[in-house]
Amino acid sequence: MDNAWQHTTVLLNEAVDALLTRTDGTYVDATFGRGGHSRLILSRLSPEGRLVAFDKDPDAIAEASRIQDARFSIRHQGFAHMDELAPRSCAGLLMDLGVSSPQIDNPSRGFSFRSDGPLDMRMDPTRGESVADWLATAEAGQIAEVIRDYGEERFAVQIAKAIVSRRQERGPVATTAELAQLVAGTVKTREPGQDPATRTFQALRIFINAELEELQQALEASLELLQPSGRLVVISFHSLEDRIVKQFIAAHSREVFDRRAPFAAPKAMKLKALDRIKPSAAEIAANPRSRSAIMRVAERTEA
Ligand SMILES: C[S@@+](CC[C@H](N)C(=O)[O-])C[C@H]1O[C@@H](n2cnc3c(N)ncnc32)[C@H](O)[C@@H]1O
DSSP states (O other), X not given: OGGGSOOOOTTHHHHHHHHOSOTTSEEEESOOTTSHHXXXXXXXXXXXXXXXXXXXXXXXXXXXXXXXXXXXXXXXXXXXXXXXXXXXXXXXXXEEOSOOHHHHHOGGXXXXXXXXXXXXXXXXXXXXXXXXXXXXXXXXXXXXXXXXHHHOOTTHHHHHHHHHHHHHHHOOOOBHHHHHHHHHTTOOSOOTTSOTTHHHHHHHHHHHTTHHHHHHHHHHHHHHHEEEEEEEEEEESSHHHHHHHHHHHHHHTSOBOOTTSTTSOOBOOSEEEEEEEOOOHHHHHHOGGGTTOEEEEEEEOOO
């Protein structure tokens, strides 16, 4: 029952307003999800406009197949594959990062510590290794590194040791409830309002989907893909993602001097930072999952 779970689009109008500079351009929605942003983009494009969307999730692809519009196409691929599109062909690129609500809410996808299901967490369950498969063989040191680096979890070493000793005593952790219980028994101090498993689940999800690596690759690819004046619009949901986006925009918004050739003209900047927008209090009240969102907007220069 794919349609039982809904996704409320975050910063819907703000993102599409920032993205569209012309109605006859080709746009990329790198994270189709349930198509909230895509549908609004299509409603604003002229007959000459085009929208190419990406998503890793087969359920998102199934939803996209309901859009009968010759201007629209969807690719079942990671968005790092946007480097296969024609250079300088894109008037705007939108990335609404992270997971969709249907992914979190459907226990069989294994993303949530709130309901029990197989410990999977792959955005594309047709490819790669699940979290359970990885935890069944990974060394304690690797597990600790992932939980510390991607979850900023103070008890990463203790959690990793607990996962490995449980594996040796009773077999690998197979379900989300087993992992949540094991973490709750290991994390000594709870942050107010946060489940002790939050950081560990976030870390394993980021790792198993190579989220930060693919984000970095896609940002690099966007420089080739965007036309001059084309917009880069990225919505992120945690500080690790936002830091990458912020630093990428900042690094390309500066003129770069070559220290070995101090009198040569500097390399021109490729991006101009335009905006940083957060959801309004009204949006957060209506959709609490939007509370951590930060949207950054930049414009491709002529360089
Ligand atoms: C927050 S949701 C997008 C919601 C969408 N904007 C909407 O309004 O319905 C993020 C989506 O991006 C997809 N996704 C995340 N990382 C991806 C990647 N590296 N490549 C392709 N899709 C990805 C997820 O599968 C998920 O469907």
